[in-house]
Amino acid sequence: MTGRCGPRPGGRSARVQAAVHEAVRALQSEGSRLELTVPAIAARAGVTPSTIYRRWGDLGQLLSDVALDRLRPDSAPSDTGSFRGDMEAWLAQYIDDMASDFGRALLRDLLSSPTALNAGTCADALKAQFDQICARAEARGEDVPTSTVLMDHIFAPLVFRLLFSTDSVDMTTAETLLNRLYPVATPSDAAPPPRG
Amino acid sequence: MTGRCGPRPGGRSARVQAAVHEAVRALQSEGSRLELTVPAIAARAGVTPSTIYRRWGDLGQLLSDVALDRLRPDSAPSDTGSFRGDMEAWLAQYIDDMASDFGRALLRDLLSSPTALNAGTCADALKAQFDQICARAEARGEDVPTSTVLMDHIFAPLVFRLLFSTDSVDMTTAETLLNRLYPVATPSDAAPPPRG
DNA sequence: CCTCTAATGCAAATACTTTGCGTTAGAGGG
DNA sequence: CCCTCTAACGCAAAGTATTTGCATTAGAGG
Numbered sequence: 001m002t003g004r005c006g007p008r009p010g011g012r013s014a015r016v017q018a019a020v021h022e023a024v025r026a027l028q029s030e031g032s033r034l035e036l037t038v039p040a041i042a043a044r045a046g047v048t049p050s051t052i053y054r055r056w057g058d059l060g061q062l063l064s065d066v067a068l069d070r071l072r073p074d075s076a077p078s079d080t081g082s083f084r085g086d087m088e089a090w091l092a093q094y095i096d097d098m099a100s101d102f103g104r105a106l107l108r109d110l111l112s113s114p115t116a117l118n119a120g121t122c123a124d125a126l127k128a129q130f131d132q133i134c135a136r137a138e139a140r141g142e143d144v145p146t147s148t149v150l151m152d153h154i155f156a157p158l159v160f161r162l163l164f165s166t167d168s169v170d171m172t173t174a175e176t177l178l179n180r181l182y183p184v185a186t187p188s189d190a191a192p193p194p195r196g
Numbered sequence: 197m198t199g200r201c202g203p204r205p206g207g208r209s210a211r212v213q214a215a216v217h218e219a220v221r222a223l224q225s226e227g228s229r230l231e232l233t234v235p236a237i238a239a240r241a242g243v244t245p246s247t248i249y250r251r252w253g254d255l256g257q258l259l260s261d262v263a264l265d266r267l268r269p270d271s272a273p274s275d276t277g278s279f280r281g282d283m284e285a286w287l288a289q290y291i292d293d294m295a296s297d298f299g300r301a302l303l304r305d306l307l308s309s310p311t312a313l314n315a316g317t318c319a320d321a322l323k324a325q326f327d328q329i330c331a332r333a334e335a336r337g338e339d340v341p342t343s344t345v346l347m348d349h350i351f352a353p354l355v356f357r358l359l360f361s362t363d364s365v366d367m368t369t370a371e372t373l374l375n376r377l378y379p380v381a382t383p384s385d386a387a388p389p390p391r392g
Numbered sequence: 393c394c395t396c397t398a399a400t401g402c403a404a405a406t407a408c409t410t411t412g413c414g415t416t417a418g419a420g421g422g
Numbered sequence: 423c424c425c426t427c428t429a430a431c432g433c434a435a436a437g438t439a440t441t442t443g444c445a446t447t448a449g450a451g452g
Contacts, residue, residue, distance in 0.1 A: 039440095055400095116300070153349050159352075159360075165315075165319060207418065233408075
């Protein structure tokens, strides 16, 4: 009982957060990003703008929080029976979510908070998914790289394309990356890099 | 003679742009980011706010333009006599520029424009540097990967860490990535990915 | 049921952004 | 060298967005 979670979930504070997040999602799906202002969000959520400014600080932080909710995985990666299959299934779903203009905008929103905190949380959650895929593969006796290698050489290149280009990103792109990595999995120095 | 460059360089328009960029750099190096507002930049540059709004649209686009100026390479990569040496020298300089909190903020600024145009320009310029390093290595008879492979497996992982974590990024990180790639350079499928 | 705190609503004050219009710098032609 | 023409600028007014002080309320804990 530390009181760490603030007001109990289901209380007013949680209702306001849910209403505001929902309002952001609704406005994002409807109009252009020009109409996505704090007063507009507040009106849609049935709260006053000052509530949003006090809780989130600015629009960037709010959009970042909403993006985190949408980008963090909501379930365990599916088990297809092989490492390659698990990776392909996972990547297919993630590319489907993020490769659109809307998905790319979400990714930029995630980074639009003053601190890199949300981006780090998102990356950690995704790495945890790779950890599960790797653990299952290892249990099967497959020889697979670490989740760090997957983040570096599969996920990072995909995200880089999404953020730094307008090229289409699809499963062909992902397959190319997998093909480069898989034959040379777990090289001698594939241990996680220093965290210093 | 297309008139493409607008008023001649050195004209009023160019002076205003230089003054505004300089004002942004000055304010960035001095105070916190909270004081980095359009009116403050305008005052420092000796122009009116409306000039900035008309030319750049909003603060995000202006910061993105300034970040592009700072992040795009300003000279050809140095020639150390070997591919590995060239890469190490290049990465040492780039990490020195970007691994600080300030450098990470520049990277986020670059992405803060509505369109991904500046980020794409920056990525293209960096890829061109890798092209030079690769071309020189090939001329020496070294067996080296393509610049696309370098972007995917060296640069993208570094940028991913800078954007999505607060972990330190240093030459040890870069060496680890180089070690993973170099022994397995130019695998059979290392051709550039589809651009469709 | 009472009390106590943090979050909210409201409204005033402040700051930022947009816009209309007159002015100016500087390119191009005579 | 002077004239004209256009794009960019300065200024000021109007329109939004953001901040802040204070009263109120929801809801946790006793």
